[in-house]
Amino acid sequence: MRARIKKFFDSGTLFVWFCGAAVAASLLMVGGVLLLIMINGLGFFWPHALVEMTLTDGTRVLGELKGEEVIPHSATPEFPEGKTRVRLKVGNRDLYGLDFRWVDTDRIAKAGSPNDVAAFERREWGNFYGRIREVSRSEGVVATGNQDGWKALQPLIKQANDLHEEIEHLQRDVIGDINFEIEGTRLKIRKLELRGQGDAGEVAALQAVTRQLETRYRKHVETLRALSRQLDEYSVLLVETNGREKRLPVGQIVKAFRPNDMGFFEKILTYFKNFWSVLSEEPREANTEGGIFPAIFGTVMMVLIMSVAVVPFGVLAAFYLREYAKQGLIVRVIRIAVNNLAGVPSIVFGVFGLGFFVYAVGGTIDNLFYPEALPTPTFGTGGILWASFTLALLTVPVVIVSTEEGLSAVPREYREGSLALGATKFESMLRVILPCALPGILTGLILAVARATGEVAPLMLTGVVKLAPALPLDHHFPFLHFERKFMHLGFHVFDVGFQSPNVEAAKPMVYVTTLILVMVVIMLNLSAVALRNYMQKKFKASAV
Amino acid sequence: MASSERSQDKTPKITVEDTDFFYGEKQALFKVALTVPANQVTAFIGPSGCGKSTLLRCFNRLNDLVEGARVVGRICLDGRDIYDSSVDVTDLRTRVGMVFQKVNPFPKSIYQNVVYGPQLQGIRRRSVLDGIAEKSLQGAGLWEEVKDRLHHSALGLSGGQQQRLCIARALAVNPEVLLMDEPCSALDPLSTAKIEELLHSLKDQLTVVIVTHNMQQAARISDLTGFFLMGELLEYADTKTIFTNPSDSRTEDYVTGRFG
Numbered sequence: 001m002r003a004r005i006k007k008f009f010d011s012g013t014l015f016v017w018f019c020g021a022a023v024a025a026s027l028l029m030v031g032g033v034l035l036l037i038m039i040n041g042l043g044f045f046w047p048h049a050l051v052e053m054t055l056t057d058g059t060r061v062l063g064e065l066k067g068e069e070v071i072p073h074s075a076t077p078e079f080p081e082g083k084t085r086v087r088l089k090v091g092n093r094d095l096y097g098l099d100f101r102w103v104d105t106d107r108i109a110k111a112g113s114p115n116d117v118a119a120f121e122r123r124e125w126g127n128f129y130g131r132i133r134e135v136s137r138s139e140g141v142v143a144t145g146n147q148d149g150w151k152a153l154q155p156l157i158k159q160a161n162d163l164h165e166e167i168e169h170l171q172r173d174v175i176g177d178i179n180f181e182i183e184g185t186r187l188k189i190r191k192l193e194l195r196g197q198g199d200a201g202e203v204a205a206l207q208a209v210t211r212q213l214e215t216r217y218r219k220h221v222e223t224l225r226a227l228s229r230q231l232d233e234y235s236v237l238l239v240e241t242n243g244r245e246k247r248l249p250v251g252q253i254v255k256a257f258r259p260n261d262m263g264f265f266e267k268i269l270t271y272f273k274n275f276w277s278v279l280s281e282e283p284r285e286a287n288t289e290g291g292i293f294p295a296i297f298g299t300v301m302m303v304l305i306m307s308v309a310v311v312p313f314g315v316l317a318a319f320y321l322r323e324y325a326k327q328g329l330i331v332r333v334i335r336i337a338v339n340n341l342a343g344v345p346s347i348v349f350g351v352f353g354l355g356f357f358v359y360a361v362g363g364t365i366d367n368l369f370y371p372e373a374l375p376t377p378t379f380g381t382g383g384i385l386w387a388s389f390t391l392a393l394l395t396v397p398v399v400i401v402s403t404e405e406g407l408s409a410v411p412r413e414y415r416e417g418s419l420a421l422g423a424t425k426f427e428s429m430l431r432v433i434l435p436c437a438l439p440g441i442l443t444g445l446i447l448a449v450a451r452a453t454g455e456v457a458p459l460m461l462t463g464v465v466k467l468a469p470a471l472p473l474d475h476h477f478p479f480l481h482f483e484r485k486f487m488h489l490g491f492h493v494f495d496v497g498f499q500s501p502n503v504e505a506a507k508p509m510v511y512v513t514t515l516i517l518v519m520v521v522i523m524l525n526l527s528a529v530a531l532r533n534y535m536q537k538k539f540k541a542s543a544v
Numbered sequence: 545m546a547s548s549e550r551s552q553d554k555t556p557k558i559t560v561e562d563t564d565f566f567y568g569e570k571q572a573l574f575k576v577a578l579t580v581p582a583n584q585v586t587a588f589i590g591p592s593g594c595g596k597s598t599l600l601r602c603f604n605r606l607n608d609l610v611e612g613a614r615v616v617g618r619i620c621l622d623g624r625d626i627y628d629s630s631v632d633v634t635d636l637r638t639r640v641g642m643v644f645q646k647v648n649p650f651p652k653s654i655y656q657n658v659v660y661g662p663q664l665q666g667i668r669r670r671s672v673l674d675g676i677a678e679k680s681l682q683g684a685g686l687w688e689e690v691k692d693r694l695h696h697s698a699l700g701l702s703g704g705q706q707q708r709l710c711i712a713r714a715l716a717v718n719p720e721v722l723l724m725d726e727p728c729s730a731l732d733p734l735s736t737a738k739i740e741e742l743l744h745s746l747k748d749q750l751t752v753v754i755v756t757h758n759m760q761q762a763a764r765i766s767d768l769t770g771f772f773l774m775g776e777l778l779e780y781a782d783t784k785t786i787f788t789n790p791s792d793s794r795t796e797d798y799v800t801g802r803f804g
Contacts, residue, residue, distance in 0.1 A: 413648035417710070420604060421661040421717060422638035431660070432650050 034518070041515030044508040045274040047259040047267050050117050050129060051088070052241060053103065054110040061103055062117060062129045062241035063088035071104065089505075091119070091127035092240055099126060099505045115261045116146050120238065121254040123284060126505060128248070130240040135250075137234055149236065153256060156234050160251045167227050170220060178217045180476055185210045190372035278512060287466065287496050288506040292513055297471055298384070298464075298486035299453060299520055305388035305482075306395070306452050307445060313392065314399025314448075315441055321400070322407040323429060335404075342397035350458030353390030358382055358462060378483050382463030384472045385482035390462045391455060395448035402447065406440015407433065435535075442532035446525055453521045456490035464491045466499070489517040554581035557721060557751045558603060563617030565598055565775075567610060572598045576617075576777045578770060580721075585743055585752040587762040587783065590772035591798070596755045599772075600723050603753065604640040605633050621721070638665065641719035645726040647706040649698035649713070654681075654690050657698045657709055661717035676716050683749075684712035685742050704735025711742065722746065724754040728761065740765050759799055763787050771795045 008014065048064040055061065066089050070082040084105045093099055120128040132149030135142045135156070143152035189206050231251030238246045257270065281291025317338075325331045362379035370378040379385070410433050418428035456464075465485040472484040497503065497510040558580040565573035573595045580586045588596035598607065605626060607613045618625050626636055638661065649657050658677045659667075667673060677694070681687040686708045690701070698709055707727055714722060724743075728736040743752055743765050756762050762769055763783060770780040771792075779786060779795045790796045 411646075411648065413644055413646050414650060416606060416609070416642075417644060417648040417650065417713075418660070419609070420606060420637055420642040420644075421664065421713065422634045423660075423664050424634055427664055436651060 037511060037515050037518060040508070040511035044512045045271045045278070047119075047257060047262060047270045047274075049113050049259050050119060052112055052114055052117060053088075053108050055103070055107050056109050057107070060241040061088060061090060061101065063090035063101070064129075066100070068105075089127075091129045092125075092246075093502075093505075094125040095240060095244055095246060099502065113260045115258065116150075117241075117260065118150065118256050118258045120248075120256045121289075122248070122252050123254060124252065126285070126289070126502075128238055128240075128246065130238050130246075133237040133239045133245065135234065135236050142234070150256075150258075153236060153250070153253075156236075156250045157253050157256060160231060160234075160253065161255075163227060163231055163251065167224060167231075170224055170227070175217065175220050175224070176470075177476075178213050178220070182210060182213045182217070185213070187372045194372055279516070283467065286500050287492065288500045288502060288509055292489065292492060292516065294468055294471060295487040295489045295492040295513070296516060296520060297473075298468065299489045299517070300524070301472055302384055302388050302391070302459075302486065302488065303449055303453050303524055305384065306391045307449060309389055310392040310395050310399055310448055311441065311445055314396045314444060315403050317396070318400045318403035318407060319429065322404050323425075323433075338397045338400050342401075345457075346394055346455050347457040347461075349390055349394045350461035353386055353393070353458055353462040354382070357386040357389050362386060381483075382461065382465075382485060383483040384463055384486045387459050387463040387486070390458050391452040394455065394458060395452050398447045398451065399441070399444035402444030403437060403441045406437035406443070409440065410436040438535045439532050442528060442535065446528040446532070449524050449528055450521060453517070453524060454490060456488065456494060459488055459491060464488045466491075466495050489513055489520060493517065554584060556580070557582040557622065558753070559618075559620045559623070560599070561618040561620070563599075563602070563615060563619060565595070565602065565607070566612075566614040566616070568612035572775050574775045576775075578777060578780050580751060580753055581768070582751050583747055583749075584767040585747055585754060585765055586768045586770065587766035588753070588755045588770045588772060589757070589759065589762050589798070592757075594772040595775040596770075596772045597725055600725055600753060600755050601642075603721065603723055604637050604642055606637075606642065608633065638717045639719055640721045640723060641714035641717060642723040643707070643710050643714055643725065643727045645729055647703060647710060647730065649701070649706050649709050651697070651699055653695045654698045654701070654709060655694040657713050658716050660713060665717065680712040680716040681709075683715045683746070684708045685738060686712055702735070704731050704738060707731060707735065707739060708742070711739070715746075719750060721751045721753065724752065726755055726757060729757060736761070759787075759801070771798060773798075 050062060051065050053061045066087045068084055068086045071085050072082075074082040076083075085102050086105060086108075088101050088103060089099055090096060090101045091099060117129065117131060120130075122128055131146045132153065133146075134144040135149045135152045143149045185206050189203055189210075192203055192206075232249045234250040236248050236250055236253070238248055240246070259267070262270065278291045279296065280293050282294060283292060284290035321331055321334065358381060362377065362381065362383075366374060366378050366380040414432050414436060415428055418432045419425070423431070463485050465487065468485050468487045470481075470484060472481050472486050473479060474481070493510055493513045496506045496513060500506040556579045560576055560578050560580075563573060563576045564571060565576075576595075576599060588600065590596050601607045602615060602619055603621075603626075607615070615627055619627060621636070621640065624631070650660065652660075655677055658680050659673045662673060662676050667676070678687060678691075681690060686705060689705060690709075693700075698706065701709060707730075711722075711727075728739055731739070740761065743754070746752060754762075754766065766783045768781065769783045769786040771778050771786060771790075771794075773794060779790055779792050781791075786795060787799055790799065796802075
């Protein structure tokens with residue numbers, strides 16, 4: 001018997017099963033994570049049905065059904081499985097104080113999904129669920145009743161949104177440009193003063209420019225005020241399900257929809273529209289509403305800058321270690337150190353980045369090149385460049401190790417063949433060895449990108465912010481603003497999930513941001529993989 | 545050491561004078577002296593580890609790459625010591641080409657492989673490179689087979705074609721000497737025959753030194769043969785003499801297949 005067990009064990013069948021189980025477990029975990037994120041994240045965009053319930057005490061509840069659970073310790077002889085309760089997102093935060101409400105199932109007298117209830121997405125206070133009583137203009141009522149009001153409201157919302165866009169354009173582009181110029185002129189004047197070249201004529205000319213700009217600025221602010229007043233021209237009187245009223249300027253409404261009245265295709269259309277607006281819009285209400293475009297942009301741009309920084313750096317180091325350095329104790333020690341660098345906690349890199357890049361390098365740059373802006377730091381504060389460099393430092397071991405592996409995989413025959421044709425060592429490396437090692441280098445880049453995209457801790461010290469006023473890339477010379485602070489998806493998840501005033505309401509946003517972060521990682525990786533495959537095809541045709 | 549009459553009436557291309565070679569502490573060649581005549585095929589034979597490849601790789605100083613490698617003695621190309629400090633190694637290697645035991649076309653296109661050497665010398669004109677590519681591939685007897693797919697990967701060729709491509713690549717820089725380190729050991733008999741044929745035609749243009757394990761091959765293609773054993777050149781003479789009437793009994797044992 002024992003012999004048979006031993007034979008079975010030695011045959012390796014058990015081992016194969018264990019190996020398979022390990023792989024299956026890993027796959028399950030990865031799949032489970034992705035599935036969880038996808039279910040929670042993708043569901044966010046769907047226009048959920050609104051349920052109106054009449055409770056046994058006569059009051060009514062209106063909202064989105066968010067789940068059902070057994071009340072803990074509620075099992076009684078009549079209810080052996082316990083009573084249940086449902087969770088509703090009732091919105092109307094300004095009226096109720098809370099977005100969510102639990103309702104015990106046995107208190108529900110009647111429940112239905114009436115077609116005439118609407119959800120209003122507002123610029124403040126979250127969603128409003130209810131009906132319309134009247135739509136009015138400053139001087140009088142335009143439409144009364146839910147049905148007429150709804151019809152009258154649609155074009156008004158569209159109009160208000162256009163108005164918002166115009167205001168946004170005026171604020172960001174027109175007034176932003178003027179502010180940019182005013183600041184530039186101020187710095188020019190300050191520079192002249194610092195140099196002691198208080199050439200009165202020049203300064204006066206600049207001051208005249210400033211005054212001119214300020215006049216233009218005031219004019220645009222006037223326009224802005226007028227536009228803002230237009231926003232409040234129409235207002236709508238909303239009524240929640242129990243009859244409490246709420247008057248709202250139409251300019252406060254982002255969009256209104258009646259999910260119960262929508263057909264399936266309309267819902268799908270809304271779904272994609274919602275998806276797109278999250279991808280393309282700016283955040284609202286402490287990041288818990290609106291879009292996450294700046295965060296996506298910041299993440300991608302930071303990873304790109306990091307890649308540009310890390311690849312040459314890592315590749316050169318690897319070339320030195322593998323091709324030029326005399327292999328011996330010192331190189332071995334360096335290699336061990338490089339490998340260990342990959343294991344250093346990322347926050348340590350963050351502290352280093354803050355101390356070295358931000359304060360030391362950035363501070364010096366400020367003193368040398370931007371003294372006129374001081375005491376406001378330009379590079380001497382966190383920014384996308386320092387964050388990218390910090391992450392480059394964090395990921396450089398990965399690139400070094402993969403490049404070294406790529407280099408050692410280049411057959412000796414290639415080197416000898418190249419040298420035998422009269423190439424110098426440098427020429428051989430550039431023309432034969434580097435192309436052969438490219439897949440290895442790009443593998444390193446893929447790993448670096450994957451690690452860098454997900455890293456949050458070091459960024460918090462070196463330049464990430466909750467809400468960045470401007471993107472690090474715009475139409476102002478020099479277009480790329482490396483000193484600017486930026487937003488990042490990973491930090492956004494943290495911020496929305498843990499720092500927002502209303503965590504429960506922000507939960508869908510957390511999942512959406514996570515989903516998009518994962519998608520960005522996958523996209524960046526896929527493009528790096530595509531690049532590698534292209535290179536491999538170019539340099540190593542597999543026609544054999 | 546019996547040098548044949550024939551080798552002496554030819555101009556010497558490479559002369560080796562009492563050369564020792566060391567890999568670190570280990571001595572690989574002992575007092576080797578020989579003369580490789582121009583426009584002849586010279587074969588080095590001997591059992592594995594006898595030093596024939598080492599000597600071959602001294603001729604283009606490829607041994608410089610090995611850490612701790614050291615040459616004591618004189619190896620001259622056209623009468624000039626190639627280990628002299630004034631010699632430009634890359635220049636030497638364009639004059640002394642090499643074909644390796646393991647076929648090693650670069651993972652580039654056929655065309656790029658052939659023009660690799662000329663490009664290193666700074667030739668950029670497309671028309672000139674095209675001419676060199678065609679001439680070299682013709683010289684290696686490969687032109688007809690690859691002319692329609694010059695820009696396909698070299699790794700798509702068969703083993704024999706790849707080796708001839710390596711020969712073409714070496715020919716493209718117009719070398720005076722071609723070193724061949726067991727060029728046929730990984731090839732099938734047909735490809736081998738093609739390369740042997742090629743060597744005959746190459747003889748007019750350049751000097752060939754070939755290391756081989758294949759006795760018949762040495763007998764078929766070479767004019768002179770050197771027999772190495774344990775780092776010593778035991779016998780160096782006309783191929784015919786070596787194979788029919790060797791003066792050393794160990795040479796006879798080896799060429800008749802009694803050992804090695």
